[in-house]
Amino acid sequence: MDELFAPWRIEWVTRDDRNEDVDGCVFCTLPKESADRDNYVLARSSRSFVLMNNYPYNPGHVMVIPRAHTGEYAALDDETLLDHARLKQRTFEALDDALDVNGFNAGLNLGDAAGGSIGDHVHTHVVPRWNGDTNFMPVIGDTKVIVQAIEETYDALHDAFADFDDATIPEDGRAVEFDW
Numbered sequence: 128m129d130e131l132f133a134p135w136r137i138e139w140v141t142r143d144d145r146n147e148d149v150d151g152c153v154f155c156t157l158p159k160e161s162a163d164r165d166n167y168v169l170a171r172s173s174r175s176f177v178l179m180n181n182y183p184y185n186p187g188h189v190m191v192i193p194r195a196h197t198g199e200y201a202a203l204d205d206e207t208l209l210d211h212a213r214l215k216q217r218t219f220e221a222l223d224d225a226l227d228v229n230g231f232n233a234g235l236n237l238g239d240a241a242g243g244s245i246g247d248h249v250h251t252h253v254v255p256r257w258n259g260d261t262n263f264m265p266v267i268g269d270t271k272v273i274v275q276a277i278e279e280t281y282d283a284l285h286d287a288f289a290d291f292d293d294a295t296i297p298e299d300g301r302a303v304e305f306d307w
């Protein structure tokens with residue numbers, strides 16, 4: 128039997144939604160807290176942050192989120208737009224370094240009809256893609272899936288963010304910080 132490395136087959140179906148306890152907007156609350164590893168906050172810049180998705184479409188599925196609480200993309204000011212774009216650049220590179228991806232899907236869900244679950248706070252989904260990733264599960268019938276904790280994916284991505292020359296890490300358990 129072949130073994131398949133499948134870090135996304137984590138408890139993401141069964142585990143508790145840790146965000147249920149958060150009062151108000153989760154995208155406003157999480158970056159203000161200090162338990163970044165527990166909250167899956169990977170990186171912070173002055174106006175944005177990177178958060179792992181609780182229900183990943185693929186391993187390494189993250190969101191790059193402006194700190195400003197608004198559901199209107201047009202409401203983001205220039206400084207925030209630039210900061211958010213820079214953090215997206217770092218995110219693509221960190222994901223590639225950590226997970227050796229073949230491509231990305233990245234985008235926004237804006238408005239009630241777009242299918243996003245948190246419509247009142249803009250966030251960009253970044254989903255790593257690998258060649259054949261949408262159809263390879265059915266063709267590997269005799270494969271044992273190895274479950275790996277989402278924490279290990281977090282650590283690999285955290286290390287990749289920390290590798291940038293302009294990155295700083297305040298202390299253990301905290302997200303990587305960028306100051307540009």
Ligand SMILES: [Zn+2]
Nearest residue numbers: 152155196248
């Ligand atoms: Zn918010």
